[in-house]
Amino acid sequence: MSQNTQPQVGQSLLFLTDEQVRQGIEAMFFAYRGFTADPDRILSEKAYGRAHHRAIHFIHRSPGTTVNNLIAILGVTKQSLNRVLRTLVADGLVSSTVGARDKRERHLHLTEAGAALERELSNAQRDRMRSAYRAAGPEAVVGFRQVLEAMMDDDMRGAYETMKDRAE
Template sequence: MSETRTVPAFGGESLLFLTDEQLRQGIEAMFFAYRGFTADPDRILAELAYGRAHHRAIHFINRAPGTTVNNLLAILGVTKQSLNRVLRTLIADGLVESRVGTVDKRERHLFLTEAGKALEAKLSDAQRARMRAAYKEAGPEAVAGFRKVLEAMMDADMRGAYAKLRETGS
């Protein structure tokens, strides 16, 4: 415990390592990593004439089946017009089903069809494979740190949405 370390191991208030250079490297790492993060699904989507917006909609509908358009809007952070365009194509292509709400008939509840689930699985498999490889390469402790920093980097309201998704499980 008496060795000198580049990154102090104690969890205190030491700010010495927070140089501009360290922060800039973090920013760049984030930029490059996000590109890698989306690269595999992007390739699959390109073949189907879909984009990232379709992937995001499919992902969160799978995550929270029966969610309303408004819920999805809040999570994705786009306008209803923008989301609607994407949903319309997904519904037309038979990947998403929109059911009128039973308690509140104004609401539309969104579900993936079997075809939708199949595409979700395909996209998710690719993205999880990279994630799994990265986690494996970095090791369990690094993963815990990764998640901790990401959560701290979110906007406060998104931390709420994220926590909700972790609770519900489904």
């Protein structure tokens, strides 16, 4: 077969079998388990769960974010987020201030203790990501990010892009 008629590796992946897709799904489940294992250990020592971790992460990424914005990003109910926030505020990890323009808004910030916990949790996940990225190589890193972005719902992709733009 000449080079022109040989399928490109990327093109052949466009026609995945159900089994290949299933393997990808299972790999994602097991990778997620590994990705959350280190933070889960840290959180369990403090009697917190993944909901606390997600709240801390996104409050760190968007200091001053509102409760309503956090609800939209996390896709949770106000009631469930309020349970998490009450604990984080009571434990001195998050501060909640009334909005200057709208007194109904609550703006969230990490305290010094909250920022320290966020660093500890993020460092564990960054170490795991760096190790995986190094093992996979730069092309795989770009492809992995493209796959993750393609899996996002449109509204979440918008929130992700906004957060990504702020970081740059």
